Amino acid sequence: MTLDALDAEGEITYYAKTDAANSRSSPQGIVRRRIDEDRMDDEAFTRNLRWEPTEYLRRYELGHNDIDHVEITEIEAAAFIQSLTRRLTTGDAES
Template structure:
């Protein structure tokens, strides 16, 4: 979370999918797709210059829907 970005308006989204043998971490990118990231693992290892706040899956889906709608609107211009 960057300063000034509340949980309902985050600067970015990261998710962890519990898979075997290791969990998969992904970040939502500007291309409106999920891509692999090491953010959570690096944060756990102490590389925590940027903090994060856990939000519900429902709020994350709402944020993604809003970003997609904003992108569609900006592409119409």
């Protein structure tokens, strides 16, 4: 599941959404920007356990920056996806 969730084409940059209560190691959520040829797509990994389109990064660039973000590695993105998947499929709030 986790590896499938990271499978995508193009140049990919992952970001962790952070705030006072959510650090890079325990983010509020993650988003990614995929650039493939002339196309750019922004997606968030959602509670539906899949990548879905998001306007977060574009809105942030326009000044809607109430929630900050930091660039993360693919390994950090995989850890978040694995943790979220575990919490949502087993009800384990500690994961």
